[in-house]
Amino acid sequence: MPKATIDDVANLAGVSMKTVSRVVNKEPNVRESTRIKVEEAIARLNYRPNQSARNLASQRTRLIGLIYDDPSAYEIPSAGYVINMQQGTLRACRKAHYELLIHPCNYRNNNLGEELSELIEQARPAGIVLAAPLSNMPKVVKAIESTKTPLVCLSPGKADSQRLSVATNDREICAEMTRYLASLGHKRIAFITGHPSHKAVANRYLGYLDGLRQSGLKFSERLVLNGDNSFDSGVICSEKLLKRKRAPTAIFAANDDMAVAAIRVADQLGIDVPGQLSIAGFDDISLARQIFPTLTTIRQPLSRMSEQAATLLINERNDKVVAANSVTIPASLQIRDSTGPARDQ
Amino acid sequence: MPKATIDDVANLAGVSMKTVSRVVNKEPNVRESTRIKVEEAIARLNYRPNQSARNLASQRTRLIGLIYDDPSAYEIPSAGYVINMQQGTLRACRKAHYELLIHPCNYRNNNLGEELSELIEQARPAGIVLAAPLSNMPKVVKAIESTKTPLVCLSPGKADSQRLSVATNDREICAEMTRYLASLGHKRIAFITGHPSHKAVANRYLGYLDGLRQSGLKFSERLVLNGDNSFDSGVICSEKLLKRKRAPTAIFAANDDMAVAAIRVADQLGIDVPGQLSIAGFDDISLARQIFPTLTTIRQPLSRMSEQAATLLINERNDKVVAANSVTIPASLQIRDSTGPARDQ
């Protein structure tokens, strides 16, 4: 049999199309007995509303778009990062019967703006979750905003009262990690910075500085090297740090890939971790628990952040009040085996 | 200004709606000069067809659904597996201006059939790519088929002339790996099987048997242990194998997670890899290149397989002829450091 339509249901239930629509959309103003009649008819006919028709009539879709930079376009790791975001967004979508459209793209693509507005105007998602580092590229943000599609930025680096965003406390948690390292007796704590275009990652460096200050340690320029989030840059920076005569006793890297690289370099140089060197990262990628020694790091609540982001989008259109433009979900320290007391020296 | 519609374009170009539709859909039977007029009007108005309206009128969407078991619902690894599938499917979608809808789900969910038919009847994707092991669960396949949505199964385990499918040569490539190990002088090659519900993984065991035979080695039941694709099962099986008096000199595991576990166990038991023991896996997860020693394994062309799957779906509706129901894309050996010559004994 051909698929049942709303008319079929209305006929079978002996009510109007509109009443069926009310029941399906859980609108008020339907007598309980009517509702039951309609629900029975729906069940009998195995009726499912046609989403395309709803979309057209209501001028909106039940689609959330998740747009992120696709690291594997040029680099392998961080699949876990993407999966976490997808999972969080999906949780929010499922609850509200929305579907998720994913759109990985390359942040170095010059006509990214055009690519995204085409996506948006064709698929017309009800809202967009935009992940860092794209969320701090003004061109990209503006291209999306020009379509008037509701937008939530993930970890945009700095709060912006104009835009909805969900972030974590990069700076504070990095200060905490630094204080933790200091509390273990470390005096020379090195920091490997991340990719400069990623503002939230830049905040991690600020947190390191805060932590040093709060622990009464003095900052040394020599202890800060610039990485770019890649494993390879982590190797280069760690080698520089560890081949010095007065090497640091702790290395804090702005992400796990670089921290893992530090572990690898230490191993090659015969430096015991954590006996002679403590190493900490940021992200809590799955490798952090698989590597030996397991990596002390910071767990970014990415899944919950993206769930929150999608929820903001979905609620926005339900006129639920959005309390604040910027939501912060705290990260947490994951203390494992790669950090330990500083050895006397 | 409000968004331009096809009528606006038709008016500006001085043609009918239908002609605009022809141009937009690249249909034939439009005079070149007319086409140009229309294209200019489209550009002037920045017209973008409303996908919702097209969907409703044409009774189909430009959406491909990718349905897979979500391993991270209960286990962390294999994010790379998912990402690879997504990337392949996306490549095919982009070319044809389709969008990708992802739907991870839990294969142990009892009303998966209901969940999927709801998804399908609401979003009405033009086609579904169904990944293993879901693609060899008859209930799931039937639920999807009952919606009459075109379906392509990924690695369904066995060819089925009724259904479109894309697979790799699990069996042949595993025979090749086994012959390779034999060619290194190994006589006692152990095999750790994978999860029994995953038919394609079962084919890997058959390939192992083929390889033994082709190499003139005799099969021994004692050398085959049953894992379930998890790291933990790999640990258990490897320990059993390696604590024997006459331990195998090579272990071939049906997936990388279990092979990595074997490396870990060997390390703990003080067994040198590959000096005393060769280890091979299947999948080529990213950890395979990060672990020490790097893992010899088999690269499954998952990204190309899923691209092919989506392409079949997209072409099907264009009446392009689908030559065969079942497409096979060959896997390849990735020889790394975990395998080497058998030591005399």
Next chain:
DNA sequence: GTGAAAGCGCTAACAC
């Protein structure tokens, strides 16, 4: 609390 009528912006079928 319920219903009738009017579209949403396209594509399909067919006429010219």
Next chain:
DNA sequence: GTGTTAGCGCTTTCAC
């Protein structure tokens, strides 16, 4: 080659 006419199956608006 091009245009006309009907819907697609809902939601919206407004009347009752």
